[in-house]
Every structure is written in C-alpha cells, then in structure tokens.
Amino acid sequence: MPNKRMKLGVDGETLVATYLTNQGAQVLAKNWRIKEGEIDIVARQDGLIIFVEVKSRSSEKFGHPLEAIGPDKAFRLQRLALAWIALHGAWGADYRIDCAAVSFRNGLQPSIDYRIGVL
Amino acid sequence: MTVSKVQGIALMGMRAEIVEVEVDISDGLPGYSLLGLPDAALMESKERVRSALINSGASWPNKRVTVSLSPAWLHKSGSGFDLPIATALLVAQGLLLQERLNACVVLGELALDGAIKSVRGVLPAVLGALESGLNCALVPMSNVWEVEGISGIGIIGVSHLREVIEYFAEGVLPIPPRASSQQEVVDESKNYSDVVGQAGGRLALEMAAIGGHHALLIGPPGTGKTMLAERMPTIMPPLTQSEAISVAAVHSIAGSTLNRNGNNRTPPFIAPHHTTTTTAMVGGGSHYIKPGACSLAHGGVLFIDEAPECSSGVLDSLRQPLESQTVSISRAIGTVDFPADFLLILAANPCPCGRYTGKGRACTCSSVQLRRYLQRLSGPLMDRIDIRALIEVPSRTELASQVPGESSEVIRARVVAARKVAAERFEGLGWQQNSRIPPNQLRGRFAATQKGMAFLHAELDREQLSARGYHKVLRLAWTFADRNGSGAPSLEDVQSAYAMRNGALAQ
Numbered sequence: 001m002p003n004k005r006m007k008l009g010v011d012g013e014t015l016v017a018t019y020l021t022n023q024g025a026q027v028l029a030k031n032w033r034i035k036e037g038e039i040d041i042v043a044r045q046d047g048l049i050i051f052v053e054v055k056s057r058s059s060e061k062f063g064h065p066l067e068a069i070g071p072d073k074a075f076r077l078q079r080l081a082l083a084w085i086a087l088h089g090a091w092g093a094d095y096r097i098d099c100a101a102v103s104f105r106n107g108l109q110p111s112i113d114y115r116i117g118v119l
Numbered sequence: 120m121t122v123s124k125v126q127g128i129a130l131m132g133m134r135a136e137i138v139e140v141e142v143d144i145s146d147g148l149p150g151y152s153l154l155g156l157p158d159a160a161l162m163e164s165k166e167r168v169r170s171a172l173i174n175s176g177a178s179w180p181n182k183r184v185t186v187s188l189s190p191a192w193l194h195k196s197g198s199g200f201d202l203p204i205a206t207a208l209l210v211a212q213g214l215l216l217q218e219r220l221n222a223c224v225v226l227g228e229l230a231l232d233g234a235i236k237s238v239r240g241v242l243p244a245v246l247g248a249l250e251s252g253l254n255c256a257l258v259p260m261s262n263v264w265e266v267e268g269i270s271g272i273g274i275i276g277v278s279h280l281r282e283v284i285e286y287f288a289e290g291v292l293p294i295p296p297r298a299s300s301q302q303e304v305v306d307e308s309k310n311y312s313d314v315v316g317q318a319g320g321r322l323a324l325e326m327a328a329i330g331g332h333h334a335l336l337i338g339p340p341g342t343g344k345t346m347l348a349e350r351m352p353t354i355m356p357p358l359t360q361s362e363a364i365s366v367a368a369v370h371s372i373a374g375s376t377l378n379r380n381g382n383n384r385t386p387p388f389i390a391p392h393h394t395t396t397t398t399a400m401v402g403g404g405s406h407y408i409k410p411g412a413c414s415l416a417h418g419g420v421l422f423i424d425e426a427p428e429c430s431s432g433v434l435d436s437l438r439q440p441l442e443s444q445t446v447s448i449s450r451a452i453g454t455v456d457f458p459a460d461f462l463l464i465l466a467a468n469p470c471p472c473g474r475y476t477g478k479g480r481a482c483t484c485s486s487v488q489l490r491r492y493l494q495r496l497s498g499p500l501m502d503r504i505d506i507r508a509l510i511e512v513p514s515r516t517e518l519a520s521q522v523p524g525e526s527s528e529v530i531r532a533r534v535v536a537a538r539k540v541a542a543e544r545f546e547g548l549g550w551q552q553n554s555r556i557p558p559n560q561l562r563g564r565f566a567a568t569q570k571g572m573a574f575l576h577a578e579l580d581r582e583q584l585s586a587r588g589y590h591k592v593l594r595l596a597w598t599f600a601d602r603n604g605s606g607a608p609s610l611e612d613v614q615s616a617y618a619m620r621n622g623a624l625a626q
Contacts, residue, residue: 066149067181074148118147119148
C-alpha cells in the first residue's frame with residue numbers, strides 16, 4: 001500500500017515536470033531535500049525561479065488536493081524556497097511558488113490543475 | 120463573472136442598513152476569508168454555506184474565495200447573511216445572473232442540507248429594503264407571515280436553496296405569491312364582561328385608556344388586579360396600520376414569541392416578572408442589541424405585578440422611556456433607539472403580607488413595614504403615575520350576580536369617542552393625549568372651569584395638594600370631561616379626578 005501511494009506521488013511529479021518543460025521551463029531539480037523538508041520541483045523560466053508543490057490524489061473523496069496545503073505547509077514552503085535560493089547563491093532572484101493538483105481517477109486521463117503564484 | 124454582489128441587511132436597532140455582500144473567486148489555494156466585522160455566528164457561515172451549496176446540487180469553488188460585507192465598518196451579526204453569501208457565490212460561479220439580483224434583498228440562515236431557516240428581524244429588514252428602493256425580498260418561508268400586510272415590495276418566501284437557484288436561474292417561483300393579506304386581526308379572547316364588580320378599577324383603567332394616564336392598582340392578592348390589567352388592550356383603540364407595523368417590527372427584532380405582524384391591531388400587553396433585570400426591562404446586549412419589555416409594550420400596556428418587589432433600579436429605569444417615549448441604548452458596537460410609548464400599569468399589594476384590606480384586621484405587618492412598603496415605589500416614578508386605584512375584594516352580592524359586567528366593546532366605544540374629542544381639541548398642538556398637556560397650557564388655555572379651578576385652589580390653600588399634583592389632577596380632569604362630554608372640566612370632573620389621584624393613598 002505505501003508503495004502504491006508513493007508511486008502515485010512520483011507519477012504526479014513526473015507529469016507536472018513534463019507539463020513545465022512543455023511550457024518552456026527548465027527543470028532544475030526534483031525532490032530537492034534538506035532537513036527541514038522537500039521541494040517537489042524546482043524550475044527556471046526567463047530568469048524566474050519556480051518552486052512547485054505537487055499534490056496527487058486518486059479521488060476527491062477527501063476534498064480537493066490543494067485544500068491539504070494549510071498555513072503550516074505554506075509557511076514551510078516559503079522557508080524551503082528561501083533556503084534553496086541561499087544554498088544556490090541566487091540571492092535576490094525573483095521566484096514564485098506554484099501548486100499543482102494531479103488527479104488520477106480510475107480509467108480516466110490524469111489531469112493537472114496548475115495554479116500560479118499562489119503562496 | 121468572478122465578482123458578484125448581493126444585498127443583505129444588517130440591523131442596528133430598528134434601523135436597517137443595506138449590506139452589500141460581495142464575493143470574489145480568484146485563483147489561489149482553496150480558502151475562504153470573510154471580511155467586514157462579522158461576529159462568531161457569521162464567521163461560522165462558511166461551513167453552513169459550503170455544505171448547503173454542495174447538498175443543493177451546486178458546487179463549492181475550490182479556489183480562493185473572498186467574501187466582503189460592506190460597509191466594512193459596520194458590525195454584522197447573526198446567521199441572516201448565509202443566504203446572501205450562498206447566492207453571491209452562485210453568481211460568482213456563473214450559475215446565476217447578476218442582473219436578476221440587483222434589485223433584491225436576500226435574507227436567511229442555511230441548514231447543512233440547504234434548507235432555509237427563519238431569522239430575526241425580517242420585518243424591519245424588509246421595511247429598510249423598501250425604503251432603499253429595492254423591489255423584491257427573498258425571505259425564509261417561515262418568516263413570510265411577519266411581512267404580511269406590507270405593500271410596495273415583492274415578497275418571495277423560500278424554504279430551500281434549490282428554490283433560490285430555480286427562481287433566479289429560470290424565474291420559477293417557489294410557490295405562487297399569495298396576495299398579501301390585509302386582514303386586520305384583533306384578539307378577542309379576553310373581555311371585561313368576565314370581571315365581576317370592580318367599578319372603581321374599571322373606571323380607573325378606562326380613564327387610563329382614554330387619557331394615556333399611567334396607573335397604580337393597589338389591592339389584596341386575588342382581588343382581580345391582574346385580571347383587570349390584562350384586559351386593558353381590549354378597551355384601547357385598535358392600533359393604526361403604521362403603529363401596528365412598528366409594534367410588529369420591535370417584536371420581530373426581539374424574536375418575540377407573540378408572533379405579531381402588521382395586521383395585528385391589538386395593542387400588546389407585556390407583563391414582565393418582578394424579578395426581571397434592568398437589561399430585560401429596557402433592552403440591551405453586547406453584539407445584538409435587543410429591545411426590552413418596555414419596547415415590546417410599545418403601543419400597548421406594560422404591566423408590572425407586585426411592583427414594590429421589583430428592585431428599585433428596574434422600576435426607575437422606566438423613568439426615561441416614560442418621559443421621552445423612546446429608549447436609547449448605548450453599547451460598544453453603537454447606539455440604538457427603540458420606541459417605548461407604553462401605558463404603565465403597576466399593581467401592588469397594600470402591604471407585604473397582602474391582608475391590609477378593609478379595616479386591616481388580618482394584617483400581620485408591623486407599622487414600619489406598612490410604611491416602607493409602598494415607599495419602595497420611588498417618588499420620581501410615582502410622579503409620572505396619574506391614577507391610583509384601590510381594588511377591593513368583590514362583595515358577596517357582586518360574586519353571586521348572574522349579570523355579566525360591562526363588556527369591553529361598550530367601554531372601547533366610549534374610549535374611542537373620548538379620544539376623538541381630545542384629538543380634535545389638541546389638533547396641531549403636538550400632543551394627542553390629556554396626560555401630555557404641558558403645565559403652562561394647563562394653567563392657561565387648558566384650565567378647568569372656574570368652579571373646578573376654585574376647588575383646586577382651595578385644596579392648594581389647605582396644603583392638601585402640591586403644585587405637581589395640581590397639574591396631574593387637571594390632566595385627569597380633562598379625561599373625565601372627555602368621557603362625560605362636559606367640554607371643559609366641570610367642578611364634578613375635577614373632584615372625581617382629585618379623588619382618583621389620591622384615592623389609594625387615603626389609607
């Protein structure tokens with residue numbers, strides 16, 4: 001069961017990375033991890049650094065995937081983003097944090113609900 | 120359309136303020152913020168609105184939802200904004216057309232399944248919407264009876280959120296609107312024909328009804344003070360339509376259980392218990408200022424049984440409304456005014472044990488107790504009470520009598536006729552009742568006949584009458600004159616008034 005869930009997550013992140021590449025962005029890192037936590041995707045487009053949090057769900061039984069991002073998670077993402085910038089010597093760079101919800105419904109094409117600059 | 124606007128109503132006392140409920144749905148993480156000084160009940164609206172929308176077949180936007188209630192500085196309270204918020208959310212999602220809602224006011228609380236529940240203050244809210252030029256009001260079905268008799272604004276009763284969607288999307292009326300009933304209702308369950316004897320008490324209350332004089336009834340327990348007083352509304356002239364609407368509006372704000380609407384022409388009868396608090400008497404509350412008993416009695420009778428048992432602060436809090444006919448209540452969230460034009464009827468036992476009657480042989484009270492008891496009614500309050508009536512135990516012949524007492528209809532006819540005489544006399548003067556004649560006018564234009572005045576001056580010389588009492592007796596004398604059709608008060612009228620003012624103090 002945990003493997004199944006992890007696979008869902010990885011599949012979702014792969015889909016979003018592909019989506020970003022198709023949008024003309026360059027994916028810099030996936031699953032960048034430090035002690036404080038993890039950023040799912042880091043990408044760059046026209047000098048702008050994009051951090052993406054991906055939420056994958058197989059049903060909406062437990063609410064919309066993006067509702068799972070509460071104030072705590074939002075705060076952590078902000079800190080992680082700044083940490084990434086600091087560790088990569090990119091102080092002062094413009095950045096934004098996006099969220100993407102990927103839903104895998106049985107027998108349907110997976111769909112991406114991509115929201116720009118929501119945090 | 121991602122920004123929508125629906126009108127709701129916030130009430131500050133009797134004043135209805137149109138509140139624009141704006142909803143903006145924007146990209147972002149799913150979330151909900153409610154702006155515009157909501158109280159706790161209103162903050163909880165999110166969960167009700169969300170469940171109600173989903174359970175009515177509509178959807179909840181998984182986006183960032185901002186709800187703004189403007190004017191932003193006004194404190195809003197209660198659950199009445201659930202329905203406007205839900206409706207505005209439907210418009211913002213493009214499910215309803217904004218144009219259809221522009222001239223509408225929407226009121227109601229939502230249940231989780233989408234049912235619409237009643238809220239307080241629908242009548243003043245609808246009156247406020249009417250004043251602001253809106254021409255349609257969506258109100259909970261269970262509140263529709265309240266606004267019966269109001270014309271000039273279309274009332275649509277709804278009992279489920281689905282009906283609101285159908286109405287605005289397709290113009291389907293939930294139920295064909297009934298022609299608003301204008302049927303006047305007068306309560307006839309009580310009648311003075313039930314009362315045996317009590318000639319003095321009957322006359323005192325009839326005088327109170329004619330001249331608007333406040334009265335104190337003194338008598339032993341079980342003699343019929345309450346019975347006499349609670350029949351007062353049956354002899355008072357029925358309320359006019361505008362009076363009836365303002366009475367019903369006060370009751371609507373209080374969420375009173377008396378279920379009054381603008382068609383109910385019976386003057387209200389409110390009898391708070393003597394342990395009541397000042398707040399319950401004059402009104403109050405921190406978030407939602409509610410009218411008290413004296414405003415619920417607006418247009419009718421405020422009856423306080425066992426008045427000397429009331430804490431003195433409670434009775435004295437009535438002095439200001441007795442003077443100005445309105446109550447002004449100030450709290451942190453603002454100051455509101457409620458009308459409080461009532462007739463005060465106090466009832467008291469003659470002494471703490473209640474048996475000081477006749478020769479007072481059965482009374483067990485000490486002389487000090489006796490003296491102190493009625494003194495608990497403060498001087499300034501008693502100053503405002505024109506009539507003091509002794510209610511005696513009915514005699515055995517009266518109780519054995521098969522003949523019913525004089526009926527309320529007969530007395531009311533006299534009251535209406537006498538009030539008409541007074542109203543014509545006072546036309547254009549700014550007051551309508553004898554109890555409101557200003558003192559200077561009583562000495563000049565509205566003096567009694569020469570013989571009547573001579574009697575009063577003699578009593579003044581004998582130091583049996585104070586200057587204030589002199590004016591009170593004159594006012595009461597005018598009421599006797601109106602009742603007896605004697606023009607200006609004759610000697611007999613003045614003497615009757617003098618007796619009625621001092622009657623109960625004779626002991």
